[in-house]
Structure formats: C-alpha cells, structure tokens
Amino acid sequence: MKDKVRDWLETGKVDLFLGYKQVDGHPLPHAFSKENLAELGELIVSPARYALEKLATEILAIKPALKIGILGRDCNQRAVNVLTVHQQISPGQIQILEVNCCPSPLRKHAACSTLQPQTYGAVKLELGVDNNMSVAQMDQFDQESLYSRWMYEFQKCLKCYGCRDICPVCFCKECSLENNDLVATGGLPPEVPLFHLIRAVHMAGRCVDCGLCEEACPVDIPLRLLYRKVNGIVKDLFGYETGGSHEQPPFSLLGESTPPEAEPHSKAV
Amino acid sequence: MTKKRMTFLKELLPFIGLGGRLRLEWISSAEAQKFVKVVTEFTEQIRNLGPNPLAKTYGDSLDSLDLAPAPSEATGSGCGCGCSKAAAGA
Ligand code: SF4
Ligand code: SF4
Numbered sequence: 379m380k381d382k383v384r385d386w387l388e389t390g391k392v393d394l395f396l397g398y399k400q401v402d403g404h405p406l407p408h409a410f411s412k413e414n415l416a417e418l419g420e421l422i423v424s425p426a427r428y429a430l431e432k433l434a435t436e437i438l439a440i441k442p443a444l445k446i447g448i449l450g451r452d453c454n455q456r457a458v459n460v461l462t463v464h465q466q467i468s469p470g471q472i473q474i475l476e477v478n479c480c481p482s483p484l485r486k487h488a489a490c491s492t493l494q495p496q497t498y499g500a501v502k503l504e505l506g507v508d509n510n511m512s513v514a515q516m517d518q519f520d521q522e523s524l525y526s527r528w529m530y531e532f533q534k535c536l537k538c539y540g541c542r543d544i545c546p547v548c549f550c551k552e553c554s555l556e557n558n559d560l561v562a563t564g565g566l567p568p569e570v571p572l573f574h575l576i577r578a579v580h581m582a583g584r585c586v587d588c589g590l591c592e593e594a595c596p597v598d599i600p601l602r603l604l605y606r607k608v609n610g611i612v613k614d615l616f617g618y619e620t621g622g623s624h625e626q627p628p629f630s631l632l633g634e635s636t637p638p639e640a641e642p643h644s645k646a647v
Numbered sequence: 648m649t650k651k652r653m654t655f656l657k658e659l660l661p662f663i664g665l666g667g668r669l670r671l672e673w674i675s676s677a678e679a680q681k682f683v684k685v686v687t688e689f690t691e692q693i694r695n696l697g698p699n700p701l702a703k704t705y706g707d708s709l710d711s712l713d714l715a716p717a718p719s720e721a722t723g724s725g726c727g728c729g730c731s732k733a734a735a736g737a
Contacts, residue, residue: 525700615651
C-alpha cells in the first residue's frame with residue numbers, strides 16, 4: 379500500500395495523495411506529497427472513513443492542474459462518478475487507491491465496521507424509525523404511522539448541517555437549506571419535515587449511499603434510509619443507477635427520459 | 648421536467664406518510680369543465696384523508712404518539728405557530 383502511494387507520488391501519477399494519518403490516536407485525513415515522502419510511514423488504513431473526494435474536489439476547484447490520489451472504497455468511487463457526471467471534476471483528476479469496502483445495496487461484498495447494524499432503544503423502535511430497517515420493511519407501516527415515525531425522527535434535528543457538510547456529493551455553491559425563501563434559517567427548531575425533504579429531493583440522482591450523513595448525524599436520524607427510498611424511486615421511474623451511471627441524471631435533463639448522449643447543461647436546471 | 652419531478656414526489660411523499668395529497672393536471676383556460684371536475688375530485692379526495700397532519704406544529708405531532716394529552720381538534724387552517732403559512736391540502 380505505502381509502496382504504491384510512494385510510486386504514484388514519485389512517478390508523478392499524482393501530485394498529492396489524500397489518506398489518513400494517526401494523530402493523537404485519531405485517524406485524520408492527511409495530504410501526502412512528494413516533498414514529504416518520509417511521512418508515508420504514518421499512512422494508515424482503518425475502518426475510519428471521510429469524504430476524501432470532497433476535499434480533493436475543493437482543492438481542484440482552486441488548483442485544477444493538480445492530479446490527486448485518494449485512499450478510497452467503493453463509495454468513494456461512486457461519489458467520484460457522481461462528481462464527474464455533475465461536472466465538478468474532470469475524468470482522471472482523481473485517482474483512487476482501493477481498500478476494503480462497506481456493505482451497501484449498490485455493492486454487496488466486504489465489510490466496513492463503521493456501518494455495522496446498531497441496536498437502538500425501545501422508545502425509538504416504538505415511536506421512531508429503526509435505522510436498520512429496509513425500504514420494504516418501512517412499506518409495512520400505514521400512512522399515519524409512517525408520518526408520526528418520521529416526524530419523531532425529524533423533530534430531533536439540531537440543524538447542525540453535519541449531514542450536508544460531510545456529504546461527498548453536496549457541492550452546490552448556494553445551498554437551498556440556507557435559503558430563507560425555502561426553509562426558515564437561523565433559528566431552532568428547524569422546519570420539519572421541510573428541511574429533510576428538501577435535502578432528500580436534492581439527493582435524487584446524487585446520493586451514493588455512503589452512509590456518512592447518518593454516521594455524522596448526532597441524533598441518529600435514519601437519513602440513509604430516506605435517501606435509499608429517493609434513489610429507489612429514481613431507479614424505478616427513470617431506470618437511472620445513481621453512482622454507477624455515467625449519464626446525466628433525470629432531473630438534470632429536460633424531457634421525459636434521459637437520452638444517452640447528454641448535452642452539456644446549466645447546473646441551475 | 649415538472650412531470651418528472653411530480654411523479655417522483657408522488658412516490659416519495661407516501662414514504663413519510665403524506666401520500667394522496669399531490670396531483671398534477673394540465674388544464675387549459677378553455678377547459679372550465681375539466682377544471683371543475685379535477686378540483687371537485689381532488690377536494691373530495693383530500694377531505695376524505697382528513698386534516699393535513701402538517702397543519703399541526705411539530706410539537707403537537709408528538710401528541711399523536713400519545714405522549715401527552717390530545718390537542719384540540721386540528722382545524723387545518725394553518726400551522727398554528729403564528730406564521731402566515733396556509734395548510735396545503737387541508
Ligand atoms: S449517504 Fe448521505 S453523505 Fe453519502 S452521498 Fe448519500 S446523502 Fe451524501
Ligand atoms: S446531521 Fe442530523 S441533526 Fe444535523 S442537520 Fe443533518 S439531520 Fe439534522
């Protein structure tokens with residue numbers, strides 16, 4: 379692993395390599411470079427995950443000429459695909475050095491300990507939504523129960539914006555969640571379910587099911603489940619495979635279906 | 648685009664328990680009868696669904712979970728928090 383990164387940096391395949399370094403017992407994102415090859419000894423691989431492609435995209439926005447390598451799993455690869463489709467990066471700007479992967483409906487093998495099923499308290503199971511549930515299991519509830527369960531979850535929201543900030547595919551310069559015309563900003567509590575529905579709708583054709591938002595959420599709202607439903611719908615209605623497809627997503631294109639040869643489009647559609 | 652978005656939303660809203668309250672129709676200014684028919688039908692449909700649960704504040708939404716005494720009958724005429732938002736589809 380370290381040899382490979384060294385090789386990538388020395389041969390100039392990449393100018394920077396984003397990985398993790400143990401600092402005071404915490405695995406933190408770190409940029410390794412040719413100038414500091416000695417640091418490579420501290421590069422670690424652990425179950426810890428971060429949206430390194432998001433950092434890379436932000437660096438590339440400032441220095442587009444760079445080539446950046448990242449330590450990544452399949453979710454990182456899917457996010458890179460989505461970022462490319464949405465023209466945030468160009469193909470080849472980010473190279474991924476793959477490590478073991480987490481379970482997701484989009485990719486079934488391997489294990490990522492950060493996404494092991496958790497056990498939740500009786501109150502949440504009775505009144506809220508069990509984060510381990512599948513979309514199909516949710517469909518067993520009637521409308522009234524679904525509504526009160528989701529509202530139980532949503533009303534816990536602290537509006538910390540953690541879900542948005544960690545999300546590798548949240549790249550908009552102006553965020554709808556900070557637009558006073560759409561949802562009340564500033565004060566607490568947040569407007570629910572509006573806040574979460576806005577985010578959910580914006581994840582259509584974007585969310586790569588990495589689960590980072592749910593991990594980041596301090597109050598355990600089953601965000602990943604909500605976005606799984608969202609992209610399940612996108613798949614059923616439009617046959618679009620978010621994260622895997624290299625075509626434009628349905629909501630970026632006018633017209634009823636997604637033509638295979640997508641024209642460049644304005645992001646404001 | 649509108650059609651795509653609405654079709655999508657129609658699938659999403661039932662997932663959080665707000666199904667049956669959304670409808671999209673194209674009606675030209677020359678189609679008065681169609682307008683009347685659609686509005687009558689839809690009004691009937693949402694009346695049968697009862698007041699929009701969103702009309703209550705989120706504080707009150709916990710009441711429906713039997714955590715506290717039941718709130719007075721929701722009127723469906725606003726969200727009850729003093730803002731000017733009208734309740735959609737109530
Ligand atoms: S799972 Fe959450 S953090 Fe990951 S892409 Fe989807 S919305 Fe973003
Ligand atoms: S991470 Fe959780 S608490 Fe924070 S804004 Fe998102 S949903 Fe709300």
